[in-house]
Amino acid sequence: MQKQRDSFSSKFGIIAAAAGSAIGLGNIWKFPYIAGENGGSAFIIIYLIFIVLIGVPVMMSEFIIGRKAKQNVFGAFRQLTSHGFWKIIGIMGVLAAFLILSFYGTVASWTIEYLVLAFKDGFSGKSSDELTFMFESFSQSTFKPIVWQVLFMALTAYIVIGGIKKGIEKYTKILMPLLVVIIIYLDITAITLKGGMGGIRFLFYPDFSVLTHQSIIDALGHAFFTLSLGMGVLITYGSYFKKDTNITSTSISVAGADTIIALLAGLAIFPVVFAFGAEPGKGAGLVFMTLPKIFELIPGGYIFSILFFLLLSVAALTSSISILEVIVAYISEEKNISRKKATIITAILITLTGIVCTLSFGPLNHIQLRGFTIFDIFDKLASNILLPLGGMFISIFIGWKLKKQIITDELGNYGTLRFKFLKVFMFLVRYLAPIAILIVLVQGIWQIIMEMIIAG
Numbered sequence: 001m002q003k004q005r006d007s008f009s010s011k012f013g014i015i016a017a018a019a020g021s022a023i024g025l026g027n028i029w030k031f032p033y034i035a036g037e038n039g040g041s042a043f044i045i046i047y048l049i050f051i052v053l054i055g056v057p058v059m060m061s062e063f064i065i066g067r068k069a070k071q072n073v074f075g076a077f078r079q080l081t082s083h084g085f086w087k088i089i090g091i092m093g094v095l096a097a098f099l100i101l102s103f104y105g106t107v108a109s110w111t112i113e114y115l116v117l118a119f120k121d122g123f124s125g126k127s128s129d130e131l132t133f134m135f136e137s138f139s140q141s142t143f144k145p146i147v148w149q150v151l152f153m154a155l156t157a158y159i160v161i162g163g164i165k166k167g168i169e170k171y172t173k174i175l176m177p178l179l180v181v182i183i184i185y186l187d188i189t190a191i192t193l194k195g196g197m198g199g200i201r202f203l204f205y206p207d208f209s210v211l212t213h214q215s216i217i218d219a220l221g222h223a224f225f226t227l228s229l230g231m232g233v234l235i236t237y238g239s240y241f242k243k244d245t246n247i248t249s250t251s252i253s254v255a256g257a258d259t260i261i262a263l264l265a266g267l268a269i270f271p272v273v274f275a276f277g278a279e280p281g282k283g284a285g286l287v288f289m290t291l292p293k294i295f296e297l298i299p300g301g302y303i304f305s306i307l308f309f310l311l312l313s314v315a316a317l318t319s320s321i322s323i324l325e326v327i328v329a330y331i332s333e334e335k336n337i338s339r340k341k342a343t344i345i346t347a348i349l350i351t352l353t354g355i356v357c358t359l360s361f362g363p364l365n366h367i368q369l370r371g372f373t374i375f376d377i378f379d380k381l382a383s384n385i386l387l388p389l390g391g392m393f394i395s396i397f398i399g400w401k402l403k404k405q406i407i408t409d410e411l412g413n414y415g416t417l418r419f420k421f422l423k424v425f426m427f428l429v430r431y432l433a434p435i436a437i438l439i440v441l442v443q444g445i446w447q448i449i450m451e452m453i454i455a456g
């Protein structure tokens, strides 16, 4: 595969592309809504701790594996070890990619609908209740969300077929910083809202008594989800890295940018939630029900609402192509199918399962397990179980299996770079990350079993 061996043309291009995968609906749609459901700042603190102590080391591990092997996730483990066990990372990754892209397409379809609404000036003059109603009636309908979802998946497939790298590098470099600028503008408005202080308090004053087992699992799962970790996306991206790419500083920059955007998104949303007396735990529609309110209040709101939903759609796209790429690389390389054919088949299959996720808000809403819809189940299964498990195996692979020399070479760029934190890094990947992930997962599974016993 010639294409995979190209490399990014600049340092900023590398960071922008990895950040393009990381920054997506996870930051602006998912983070506020699960932070809201889990009571805000105490959850956020746990999530930040997971980002620093588990996310960054696992990200560095993926980059090390990718750049060393210069292959997709399956090829990488085949090259670096003779033991077939590690294939499990790739297999779980493909499954997770399938699940994630299914529900990602649902949320992307909402984003496109809101872009169209923004064009039509569809938010102005609407009360909070009306905005809530607008979202609910759209997301529960059958036809339109599916049209947008098909369109989104077709676009994703089109970019993946056409050699993603030029596109990724060129567009994310301009569009991601633009998104940040707009969010900051929204923040300034939100913070100065009358009654918005409640939102700031919700974000920054922790109350640990509201934390549950579920919050801890959600926080871990989201740390993986938001950084695109645990399923080999960043192994693939690492394979494009150049010899002089600094793996450590790249990881810190990507994780830093991703975290800042999530926090800025929260800062734009929660003051609005509180100022208008809404409910932070409103669930998956939170952003769509609250953000339109700000556009009405800011100068140039019409233009900014269009720009915002346009950029959110692009951010979703740069993430979704990285997810589709994992499956396409697997099928095309392992099953000997052409890249184009692999992309089309995969995209069609995922669109079909994705439609089921979309309909789980409307006609299929009655299908539930412990109160979770199909949409929730896809998300929790992938984000809270498969990704952390994948991350656990990746860190064990780096910590216990890969030759130490390879790690020092990759982190120190073959002697040209001084890497001072080897001991800390090795401690994190050997002990802290795998053990912490295991505890959280076991606790989560235990919780489910107990609930099942109690229920009966």
Ligand code: TRP
Pocket: 021, 022, 023, 024, 025, 026, 027, 100, 224, 225, 226, 227, 228, 229, 230, 231, 233, 319, 320, 322, 323, 387
């Ligand atoms: N990180 C992206 C977001 O926050 C989603 C995503 C892209 C992802 N690639 C991934 C999640 C790989 C998990 C694994 O929206």
